[in-house]
Amino acid sequence: MQRxxxxxxxxxxxxxxxxxxxxxxxxxxxxxxxxxxxxxxxxASLFAxxxxxxxxxxxNTDEQARDTAEFLIKYHNQFLIDQRWxxxxxxxxxxxxxxxxxxxxxxxxxxxxxxxxxSPGKIRSVAANVQGNSGVPFMDLRRKQIIHxxxxxxxxxxxxxxxxxxxxxxxxxxxxxxxxxxxxxVEARAVVLATGYSDRLHARSTGTREMSADGxxxxxxxxxxxxxxxxxxxxxxxxxxxxxxxxxxxxxNPMLGSEKSARMVNSNGEEFFNQQRDDPLAxxxxxxxxxxxxxxxHAGKARYDGGYYAGFDHCDPAEVERYTTYGKTYxxxxxxxxxxxxxxxxxxxxxxxxxxxxxxxxRSSVPGLYVAGGVxxxxxxxxxxxxxDGKVVADGIVQDFSxxxxxxxxxxxxxxxxxxxxxxxxxxxxxxxxxAVKDKLRKLMWDKVGVEKDAAGMNxxxxxxxxxxxxxxxxxxxxxxxxxxxxWLDAIDVINMIDACELIVHSSLERKESRGPFFRKDFPxxxxxxxxxxxxxxxxxxxxxxxxxxxxxxxxxxxxxKKNNLEVAW
Amino acid sequence: MALxxxxxxxxxxxxxxxxxxxxxxxxSRLAPGDPITVRVARSDGVAKQARFQQFSVPYQKWMxxxxxxxxxAEHEATDLAYRWFCGSKMCGSCAVRMNxxxxxxxxxxxxxxxxxxxxxxxxxxxxxxxxxxPYEKKIxxxxxxxxxxxxxxxxxxxxxxxxxxxxxxxxxxxxxxxxYSACPVVRLGDLTDFAGPAPLVQLGQTALDPRNDxxxxxxxxxxxxxxxxxxxYKCEEVCPAAIPIVTHVIExxxxxxxxxxxxxxxxxxxxxxxxxxxxxxxxxxxxxRVQGLGAFKNLPRILRLLVRGKIAPLKTLLxxxxxxxAAARRILNRVRP
Numbered sequence: 001m002q003r004x005x006x007x008x009x010x011x012x013x014x015x016x017x018x019x020x021x022x023x024x025x026x027x028x029x030x031x032x033x034x035x036x037x038x039x040x041x042x043x044a045s046l047f048a049x050x051x052x053x054x055x056x057x058x059x060n061t062d063e064q065a066r067d068t069a070e071f072l073i074k075y076h077n078q079f080l081i082d083q084r085w086x087x088x089x090x091x092x093x094x095x096x097x098x099x100x101x102x103x104x105x106x107x108x109x110x111x112x113x114x115x116x117x118x119s120p121g122k123i124r125s126v127a128a129n130v131q132g133n134s135g136v137p138f139m140d141l142r143r144k145q146i147i148h149x150x151x152x153x154x155x156x157x158x159x160x161x162x163x164x165x166x167x168x169x170x171x172x173x174x175x176x177x178x179x180x181x182x183x184x185x186v187e188a189r190a191v192v193l194a195t196g197y198s199d200r201l202h203a204r205s206t207g208t209r210e211m212s213a214d215g216x217x218x219x220x221x222x223x224x225x226x227x228x229x230x231x232x233x234x235x236x237x238x239x240x241x242x243x244x245x246x247x248x249x250x251x252x253n254p255m256l257g258s259e260k261s262a263r264m265v266n267s268n269g270e271e272f273f274n275q276q277r278d279d280p281l282a283x284x285x286x287x288x289x290x291x292x293x294x295x296x297x298h299a300g301k302a303r304y305d306g307g308y309y310a311g312f313d314h315c316d317p318a319e320v321e322r323y324t325t326y327g328k329t330y331x332x333x334x335x336x337x338x339x340x341x342x343x344x345x346x347x348x349x350x351x352x353x354x355x356x357x358x359x360x361x362x363r364s365s366v367p368g369l370y371v372a373g374g375v376x377x378x379x380x381x382x383x384x385x386x387x388x389d390g391k392v393v394a395d396g397i398v399q400d401f402s403x404x405x406x407x408x409x410x411x412x413x414x415x416x417x418x419x420x421x422x423x424x425x426x427x428x429x430x431x432x433x434x435x436a437v438k439d440k441l442r443k444l445m446w447d448k449v450g451v452e453k454d455a456a457g458m459n460x461x462x463x464x465x466x467x468x469x470x471x472x473x474x475x476x477x478x479x480x481x482x483x484x485x486x487x488w489l490d491a492i493d494v495i496n497m498i499d500a501c502e503l504i505v506h507s508s509l510e511r512k513e514s515r516g517p518f519f520r521k522d523f524p525x526x527x528x529x530x531x532x533x534x535x536x537x538x539x540x541x542x543x544x545x546x547x548x549x550x551x552x553x554x555x556x557x558x559x560x561x562k563k564n565n566l567e568v569a570w
Numbered sequence: 571m572a573l574x575x576x577x578x579x580x581x582x583x584x585x586x587x588x589x590x591x592x593x594x595x596x597x598s599r600l601a602p603g604d605p606i607t608v609r610v611a612r613s614d615g616v617a618k619q620a621r622f623q624q625f626s627v628p629y630q631k632w633m634x635x636x637x638x639x640x641x642x643a644e645h646e647a648t649d650l651a652y653r654w655f656c657g658s659k660m661c662g663s664c665a666v667r668m669n670x671x672x673x674x675x676x677x678x679x680x681x682x683x684x685x686x687x688x689x690x691x692x693x694x695x696x697x698x699x700x701x702x703x704p705y706e707k708k709i710x711x712x713x714x715x716x717x718x719x720x721x722x723x724x725x726x727x728x729x730x731x732x733x734x735x736x737x738x739x740x741x742x743x744x745x746x747x748x749x750y751s752a753c754p755v756v757r758l759g760d761l762t763d764f765a766g767p768a769p770l771v772q773l774g775q776t777a778l779d780p781r782n783d784x785x786x787x788x789x790x791x792x793x794x795x796x797x798x799x800x801x802x803y804k805c806e807e808v809c810p811a812a813i814p815i816v817t818h819v820i821e822x823x824x825x826x827x828x829x830x831x832x833x834x835x836x837x838x839x840x841x842x843x844x845x846x847x848x849x850x851x852x853x854x855x856x857x858x859r860v861q862g863l864g865a866f867k868n869l870p871r872i873l874r875l876l877v878r879g880k881i882a883p884l885k886t887l888l889x890x891x892x893x894x895x896a897a898a899r900r901i902l903n904r905v906r907p
Contacts, residue, residue: 037655037661037663038655038661038663038702041655041661041662041663041745042655042656042661042663043655046656046660046661047656047658047660057725058726098725099722099724099725102722102725102726102727103718103722104715104716105715105716105776105779105781107729107734107737107738107741107779108725108726109731109738110729110730110731110734111730111731112730112731112732113730114728114729114730114731116726129738129741129742130738130741130742133660133742135660136660136741136742136744137741137775140743140745140775144714144715145715147710148713148715179695179699179701208655208656208657208661209654209655209656209657210655241630241631241632242630242631242632242633242634242637243630243637243640244634244636244637244640244657244676245632245634245657245658245676246657247656247657247658248657248658328812331593332593332677332679333593333597333632334592334593334594334595334596334597334598335594433644433648434648435643435644435648436644436648439644477648477649478647478648478649479649481614481615481649481696483614483615483616483651483695483696484615484651484695484696484697484699485649485651486643486649486650486651486652487648487649
């Protein structure tokens with residue numbers, strides 16, 4: 001057992017967690033990062049394909065600046081967003097984020113003459129080094145900034161429980177070092193959850209191996225209020241085969257230095273989506289694509305798990321490959337690029353919802369527990385937004401710092417958590433391996449809580465979840481080693497996953513409408529009279545209750561009351 | 571299964587076979603359901619003595635090495651330890667050796683018959699998991715961040731891709747350590763102070779960036795051991811990110827080291843001067859120039875070299891030119907040191 005102390009424990013080493021740590025360090029507060037994978041190398045931040053130009057940067061016109069904001073609020077969040085937070089975020093990105101990144105050394109791709117290369121159109125973007133791979137140098141830079149700042153990292157270390165101090169506030173984290181099997185208690189005056197929003201809860205999922213809704217599950221157990229857990233985003237054109245490539249995307253966004261972007265065709269070879277033609281404003285047209293695909297599926301010309309194709313057969317190879325990585329995937333499969341299209345499928349992507357926060361400070365409803373980035377329920381998508389949260393949470397903690405007292409975490413809670421982990425390692429029931437339970441859960445979520453869902457299917461899903469839950473004590477771990485025991489990790493993960501899945505299904509049953517990527521077969525209309533509201537999930541005794549909190553609409557409004565969701569542009 | 575039935579060929583034909591083994595062929599060699607034989611190196615993390623466990627895995631369309639490992643972990647050996655996060659060639663955490671060659675498991679197509687081992691040149695943790703920390707320490711020792719010698723002028727600052735060309739290639743690095751495992755000089759361990767290809771690529775990201783303070787670059791290059799690189803191109807061969815490591819990173823870094831830290835490049839400078847003067851490599855002259863009188867310390871070696879005709883002291887003393895001298899000078903003058 002190891003005991004460590006820090007001013008602030010940050011769980012997560014992606015864009016939000018890293019920036020929170022750097023901002024706190026700059027303000028004289030000592031952070032410590034707990035990362036289930038490797039800081040800057042795990043989680044969804046790596047997947048940033050490109051970076052959106054905010055405000056009037058790089059010659060953006062007033063109109064383009066406005067389009068960017070509209071796109072964020074409509075297409076990325078379907079109005080389920082604090083618009084004032086979005087405005088503050090946009091201003092910060094324009095004023096601070098880009099200059100700060102470049103000053104630190106991030107290479108915004110130039111041409112040979114020295115112009116920053118952008119994608120043209122109503123909403124423009126840039127790339128770090130190369131489009132499709134921007135997250136890699138971006139997060140590598142963050143990793144190195146963390147090293148430079150001397151911020152301690154616990155890597156390949158799983159945060160398994162939030163611990164309370166004597167005042168009942170969150171004041172520590174129980175961790176397990178996956179490489180050595182050692183238990184670690186981190187004592188901190190505050191804890192920041194920055195575990196991301198791309199959890200691997202469906203059979204096809206963009207989430208990385210380690211993303212198993214740990215943040216959501218730990219926060220819920222600690223009593224935090226959640227919001228919009230049903231709002232699940234989907235990628236529409238990820239490569240259908242093999243399973244490990246389920247996250248390999250044929251990016252639909254406009255390409256740098258070209259007027260074109262990928263097109264999609266159905267099983268008959270008929271084009272059904274071309275971003276330039278079908279949706280010039282939706283810079284990240286994921287939901288627009290999904291709606292176009294749903295119509296193909298209804299017409300029997302595609303399936304959600306394949307049977308349609310995407311690619312660049314209308315482009316010159318040089319046009320695609322000058323500034324993007326897109327050709328490499330096709331070439332690695334030995335396909336004739338760009339002539340050959342590749343079979344694609346739907347993949348569950350970001351969850352818009354998450355932990356409910358005060359967007360001015362990133363406080364959760366539980367004292368001592370703060371949130372940054374995608375695990376929060378206040379917005380969705382984009383590495384810049386997650387980074388901004390890192391700044392806001394650091395400022396929030398600085399503001400609260402004198403109130404947050406150092407106090408050792410409750411040792412009874414800690415001992416109980418240690419015992420729970422050891423019991424899992426020694427699990428010798430007659431049932432399935434934890435990986436098989438994960439698999440079962442993901443299949444069930446895909447089949448019954450997938451793109452299109454209804455009350456009957458979701459109630460059946462709840463029954464099945466209950467059944468799987470009853471089988472958990474029978475799980476069996478083959479090898480009891482402490483060293484790099486991924487099976488033990490799977491057992492810890494699956495308990496978090498099942499809790500998160502259950503909350504997602506309940507939240508999905510509660511929202512009785514369809515909105516953006518959230519399709520209810522039994523409620524096909526987008527209903528702005530009832531559901532232009534946050535779907536708040538609160539713990540109540542041993543159960544939970546829902547509340548609806550309407551969103552304010554200071555800058556953009558949907559402009560209709562009710563409409564079939566498939567006919568709504570966003 | 572075209573290749574599986576190909577009989578063993580003489581070494582002279584190996585290149586041709588590899589050449590014919592296109593990506594298209596590799597991805598279509600097997601049909602869904604075909605059994606693949608996979609032997610995985612297992613070790614318990616304590617004794618670390620590896621044994622091989624064999625599995626038969628059903629092929630799935632366009633299957634990657636990672637899919638085979640996932641299948642094994644789901645169906646056969648639930649306790650198999652292997653590291654992976656993203657499955658899409660971004661995190662660089664899943665590199666292993668497949669049939670003796672470093673590959674990124676998520677990127678490489680399966681072979682009908684595969685032996686999977688952990689990366690070399692790094693301490694083993696368990697099964698296929700290696701300890702990354704020696705590599706991370708090396709990178710950190712290069713202080714891999716920009717130190718500007720001029721004030722930042724605001725976004726966007728003046729900079730062109732022409733200036734960033736080599737650094738940009740290095741920025742494709744995903745730290746998968748394939749090249750670090752494949753490098754024969756790293757394999758020599760403490761015999762040299764060579765940092766290794768991947769750490770040099772990481773160094774190149776900032777050292778080849780024109781915005782970086784050249785004094786800092788010099789300081790970092792001085793501890794890189796870069797001239798121990800023998801330019802064997804093993805690193806380029808295995809790089810899943812297709813970074814031209816030797817051509818666009820190590821060679822430009824060597825040139826920078828030769829200019830900024832001339833003492834490091836004594837061997838290279840001497841070789842160049844000799845070839846320019848004589849039109850050939852003269853090992854005797856080279857050793858004399860690099861080691862000075864210290865070269866005479868090992869007399870038995872000198873005798874051996876003499877007997878085998880490797881050195882010719884008379885020709886060295888007379889600095890005899892060969893017929894190729896003029897051509898050698900012309901070529902060398904085209905490339906500035």
